[in-house]
Every structure is written in structure tokens, then in C-alpha cells.
Amino acid sequence: MKKTILGLCAILASSFVLTACNTIQGAGKDIERGGEKVQDAAQKTKEKM
Template sequence: MAQRMVRTGLLALMLPVLLALGGCNTVEGLGQDIKKGGEAVEDAASSVKKKL
């Protein structure tokens, strides 16, 4: 019983890792989207700062 729980737990941990590794292009695109989002936040902060 304990071995089955360990195997199930390992599978639950490994599945997302394998999916992430399999979608490297997707992860790269996600990184670019996050970067663009950060730039948008910086622009908004600069705009507010100018108004003050």
C-alpha cells in the first residue's frame, strides 16, 4: 500500500515536469509575455510618477 502511494506521488510530481520540458517553446513564450507585462507595469509607473 505504501509503495503504491509513493509511486502515485512521484507520478503526480513528474507529470507536470515532463509537460513543462516538452513545451520548451511555450515556456520561452511565457517568459517573453512576463517580460512584456513587466515593461507595461514600468510604463504605467512612469506615467503616474510624471503626473505627480
């Protein structure tokens, strides 16, 4: 019985960790895209000068 409970806890913990990694990865991609937009805007402004 204890092994079953420990196994279920391990599976749940693993799923939480993997979900958090995907969330952080998605946030990183969003931030990266935002940075690219800022770079594009800066480049366009520089070209107009």
C-alpha cells in the same frame, strides 16, 4: 522500433514544453515593461501636482 518511436515522442514533447516556456517568459517581460510605463506616467503626473 517502439523505443525509437517513444524517443522521438519524448524529444517532440520536450521541444513543445521549452517553446511554451519561452513564450510565457516573453509575455511576462512584455507585461512587466507595460507596468513600468504606467509607473513612469504616474510618477510624472505626481511630480506635476
